[in-house]
Amino acid sequence: MPAAIPRAPAFAPAREYAFAVLGVAAVTVACRFLSGVIGYTAISLIYLVGVLLAGMILSRGPVLLAAALSALCFNFLFIPPVFTLHIHKVEDALMFVTFFVAALAVGSLTTRLKASEQTERGREQRATALSHFAQKMSAAPSVEVAFAAATVHVAELFPADATILVSQNKGGSGLVPYPVDLAALREDEKEVAALAFSRGERVGRFTSFRPESAGTYLPIKRLDTTFGVLRITPRAGTTLTADELELLEAFAAQLANVAERDRLMQIAAQAQLSEEAERLRKALLDCVSHELKTPIAAIAAASQALLHSALDGKDTRLSRQLSEEIQQGSRRLNRIVNNLLDMTRLESAVIQPQREWCDVPELLSSAIETEKETIGQREILRSLPEDLPMAFLDFSLIEQAVAKLLANAASYTRAELPIEIAASCTDEQLTISVADRGNGLAAGSLDKIFEKFYRADTTRTGNLGLGLSIARGFVEAHGGTISARNRKEGGARFTIVVPVRTMDRASLEAAS
Amino acid sequence: MKAGHVALIIEDEKQIRRLLRIALEGADHQVFEAETGQAGLTEIVHRRPDVVLLDLGLPDMEGIKVLRRLREWTRVPVLILSVRDDPEEKVGALDAGADDYVTKPFDTAELLARVRVIQRRSIVETGEPVFESGSLTVDLSARRVTLAGTEVRLTPTEYALLRALVQHAGKVVTHRQLLRTVWGEKAESQAQYLRVYITHLRKKLESGADAPQLIRTEVGIGYRLSTDL
Numbered sequence: 001m002p003a004a005i006p007r008a009p010a011f012a013p014a015r016e017y018a019f020a021v022l023g024v025a026a027v028t029v030a031c032r033f034l035s036g037v038i039g040y041t042a043i044s045l046i047y048l049v050g051v052l053l054a055g056m057i058l059s060r061g062p063v064l065l066a067a068a069l070s071a072l073c074f075n076f077l078f079i080p081p082v083f084t085l086h087i088h089k090v091e092d093a094l095m096f097v098t099f100f101v102a103a104l105a106v107g108s109l110t111t112r113l114k115a116s117e118q119t120e121r122g123r124e125q126r127a128t129a130l131s132h133f134a135q136k137m138s139a140a141p142s143v144e145v146a147f148a149a150a151t152v153h154v155a156e157l158f159p160a161d162a163t164i165l166v167s168q169n170k171g172g173s174g175l176v177p178y179p180v181d182l183a184a185l186r187e188d189e190k191e192v193a194a195l196a197f198s199r200g201e202r203v204g205r206f207t208s209f210r211p212e213s214a215g216t217y218l219p220i221k222r223l224d225t226t227f228g229v230l231r232i233t234p235r236a237g238t239t240l241t242a243d244e245l246e247l248l249e250a251f252a253a254q255l256a257n258v259a260e261r262d263r264l265m266q267i268a269a270q271a272q273l274s275e276e277a278e279r280l281r282k283a284l285l286d287c288v289s290h291e292l293k294t295p296i297a298a299i300a301a302a303s304q305a306l307l308h309s310a311l312d313g314k315d316t317r318l319s320r321q322l323s324e325e326i327q328q329g330s331r332r333l334n335r336i337v338n339n340l341l342d343m344t345r346l347e348s349a350v351i352q353p354q355r356e357w358c359d360v361p362e363l364l365s366s367a368i369e370t371e372k373e374t375i376g377q378r379e380i381l382r383s384l385p386e387d388l389p390m391a392f393l394d395f396s397l398i399e400q401a402v403a404k405l406l407a408n409a410a411s412y413t414r415a416e417l418p419i420e421i422a423a424s425c426t427d428e429q430l431t432i433s434v435a436d437r438g439n440g441l442a443a444g445s446l447d448k449i450f451e452k453f454y455r456a457d458t459t460r461t462g463n464l465g466l467g468l469s470i471a472r473g474f475v476e477a478h479g480g481t482i483s484a485r486n487r488k489e490g491g492a493r494f495t496i497v498v499p500v501r502t503m504d505r506a507s508l509e510a511a512s
Numbered sequence: 513m514k515a516g517h518v519a520l521i522i523e524d525e526k527q528i529r530r531l532l533r534i535a536l537e538g539a540d541h542q543v544f545e546a547e548t549g550q551a552g553l554t555e556i557v558h559r560r561p562d563v564v565l566l567d568l569g570l571p572d573m574e575g576i577k578v579l580r581r582l583r584e585w586t587r588v589p590v591l592i593l594s595v596r597d598d599p600e601e602k603v604g605a606l607d608a609g610a611d612d613y614v615t616k617p618f619d620t621a622e623l624l625a626r627v628r629v630i631q632r633r634s635i636v637e638t639g640e641p642v643f644e645s646g647s648l649t650v651d652l653s654a655r656r657v658t659l660a661g662t663e664v665r666l667t668p669t670e671y672a673l674l675r676a677l678v679q680h681a682g683k684v685v686t687h688r689q690l691l692r693t694v695w696g697e698k699a700e701s702q703a704q705y706l707r708v709y710i711t712h713l714r715k716k717l718e719s720g721a722d723a724p725q726l727i728r729t730e731v732g733i734g735y736r737l738s739t740d741l
Contacts, residue, residue, distance in 0.1 A: 330617060334617055338597070354732075356703045356704070357703055357704030357707055358707060359707040359708070359710070359711050361711070361722075362707065362710070362711065362724075362729060365722060365723055365724055365729070366729045366731055368722075368723060369723070369728075369729070370731075380722075382722055390704055390707060390708065395731060395732065396599060396731050396732045399731055503704065505708060508704055508705065508708050509708060511705075
C-alpha cells in the first residue's frame with residue numbers, strides 16, 4: 001500500500017507559536033540568572049542562539065514571533081534603563097536593531113531552506129509514486145485489471161476518490177463509469193466529463209473551466225486518441241495541490257498507455273483471427289473442391305460407360321463393376337455432405353442436447369451399426385462392465401460422436417486389426433473410449449487432430465478431415481471432453497468423457 | 513405381392529420421381545406422379561392408390577400438412593421420403609399418421625421392402641396369430657415365444673413389448689407408441705423403461721446382443737422388428 005504523500009501545512013499550528021513563546025520565556029529566565037555574571041551584550045548573543053535554534057525546528061511565523069519577542073524582552077529587561085523600552089545610548093539602539101534584523105534573517109532563511117527541502121522530498125515521493133503506479137499498470141494482465149487497480153491506488157495515495165469513465169463509442173458521448181456497477185453519474189457530471197473528453201484537457205474543480213464542479217476531470221489521452229476520463233473527487237474538507245494534480249495527470253497518461261496497449265493487442269488478435277479464418281476458408285475450398293469433385297467424376301465416368309455398355313447390351317460383369325463405382329461414389333458424396341452439414345450445424349450453435357435415459361451398450365451397438373460399411377470385416381472388441389447403469393444423455397449426439405471415432409479408427413488402420421471399444425460410468429460421468437492397434441498418432445499431431453480439415457495423412461483422401469472435429473463438437477455441446485493419446489502397446493486411444501446422471505437398472509425395473 | 517398395386521409418388525424433384533417409378537414398376541406397381549401437395553391430394557381421390565410415397569419438402573405446402581389432410585379421410589399406407597436426418601421431423605410425420613420413412617439418399621432395395629411392409633395387412637388385421645422371423649416364433653394366440661424351437665420365458669412386460677413390436681413387424685414403432693401401448697399413456701415420457709426392457713428382450717432373443725439384428729434401434733425415433741432375417 002503506497003504511503004500517502006505528506007502535505008506541507010498551510011499555516012503553522014498553534015502548537016508551534018506556543019512553543020516559540022515558551023522558548024523565549026525560558027531563555028529570558030535563564031538570562032535573568034546570568035545577568036549578574038555577564039554583561040547584557042553577551043545576553044543578546046544567547047537570545048540570538050535561541051532564535052537560531054527556533055529557526056531550525058519551527059516554521060516562519062513562529063520564528064518571526066520568537067525573534068520579535070526576544071528583541072522586546074532583551075530591550076525591556078536588559079538594555080538600560082531596564083523595565084522600560086527606552087534606549088538611551090546610540091550603541092544600545094544599534095545593537096537592538098542589529099539583533100532584530102539578524103533574528104528575522106535567520107528565521108526566514110531557515111524556513112526557506114526547510115521548504116525547499118520539503119519540495120525536494122515531495123518531488124521524490126511523487127516520482128516514486130508514479131513509478132509504482134506505472135509498474136502496477138504494466139503488470140496488469142488486462143485493461144480491466146489495470147483500471148480497477150488504478151482507482152484503488154489513487155484513493156490510497158490522495159485524499160480523493162477516483163473513477164474511470166470509459167467511452168462507449170468514438171464520439172465520447174457515451175461515457176460510462178468503469179467498473180459499471182458504480183453509481184451512475186449525475187447529468188451535470190456527465191456533461192463536464194464529456195467536455196474533458198472532447199477538449200482533451202483537464203476541466204472541473206481546481207481549473208479555470210467549470211471550477212464549481214465537485215470533481216476534477218482529467219482526459220485519459222495519448223497523442224490524438226482520448227480513451228476516457230479520470231474523475232477525481234476530493235474527500236470532504238480537503239483540496240489538491242498543483243503538484244498533486246500534476247501527478248494525477250501523469251497517472252492519466254499511464255492509463256492512456258494501458259488503454260493503447262490493449263487496443264493494439266486487440267488489433268493484433270483481430271489480425272490473427274482473420275488470418276486463421278482465411279487459412280480455413282482456403283483449406284475448405286481446396287478440400288471441398290477436391291473431395292466433392294472426385295466422387296462426382298467417378299459417378300459421371302462410370303455412368304457414361306454404363307450407358308455405352310447398356311447400348312451394346314453386353315458384358316454384365318462390366319455393368320456391375322460400373323454400378324458399384326457409382327454406388328461407392330455416391331456414398332462418399334453423401335458422407336462428405338453430411339459432415340459439412342453437421343459442421344455447419346455445430347458452428348451455428350443450434351445443437352441443444354436432448355437428454356433422455358439411455359442404455360450405453362445399445363448406444364455403442366448403434367454407433368457400430370451406423371459405421372458398418374466403413375468398419376467392414378474388422379473385429380470390434382467390446383469391454384463393458386455388467387452393471388453399467390442407465391445414463392441421462394443425448395443418445396443421438398453421443399452415438400454420432402462414437403461413430404466418428406469408429407470411422408476414424410477404421411479408416412486409419414489396416415483391415416485385419418481389431419478396434420477396441422470400452423465404457424465405464426461413475427455417478428457423475430460416463431467415459432467411452434475407442435482404441436485401435438494402428439501406428440498411433442504422429443508426435444505433435446495430438447493437439448491438431450481435432451481441428452477442422454486436419455488430416456493426419458494427407459495422402460489418404462476420401463474425407464474432409466471433419467470427422468474428429470465434429471465428434472469434439474458433439475461431445476462439447478454435451479458439456480463433455482474428448483481427448484486422444486497413443487497407447488503404450490501401440491495404436492491410438494480416443495476418449496470421450498461426458499457428465500451424466502445415472503440410474504441403477506434394478507431401481508428402474510422396480511419403478512416400471 | 514399381387515400385380516397391379518397402385519402407387520402414387522408426391523415429390524417435386526423430377527429425377528427422384530423417375531427413379532422411384534423405375535423401382536416401383538420393377539416391383540409390379542402401376543405408378544402415378546404428383547409434383548405438388550395439392551395435386552397429390554387430388555390424385556389420391558382419383559387414383560385410389562394402394563400406397564403413397566410422400567416427400568416432406570414440397571413447393572406448395574409442407575408434406576406433413578398433406579399427410580394430415582389425407583389422413584382426414586383415408587388409411588392409405590404412406591411412406592415418407594425425407595432429405596433431412598432429423599429425428600424430430602420423422603417422429604412428427606409418424607405421429608401425424610405416416611406408416612414409415614426412408615431418408616434420401618435411399619437404398620432402392622430398402623425402399624421397396626418398406627413399401628412392401630406398409631402395404632401388407634398387419635397380423636391383427638389378417639387374424640394370423642403366428643409371427644416368424646429367422647429362428648424366432650411368436651404365437652400371439654397361445655402367448656408362446658420360441659427361439660429355434662426352444663421356449664423363451666418372458667415376463668409380462670417383456671411379452672407386452674414384444675407383442676407391440678410384432679403387431680407392427682417390419683415397421684418403425686416410435687418410443688411414444690411403445691410406451692403408450694405397454695405402460696399406458698402416463699408413461700409416454702419414461703423412455704428409460706423402454707431402454708431397460710429392450711435390453712432384456714435382446715438378451716433373450718438375439719444371438720449376438722452386441723450387434724442386434726432382430727430389434728433394430730432407429731436413433732431418436734424408436735425400434736423396428738426385422739421380418740427378414
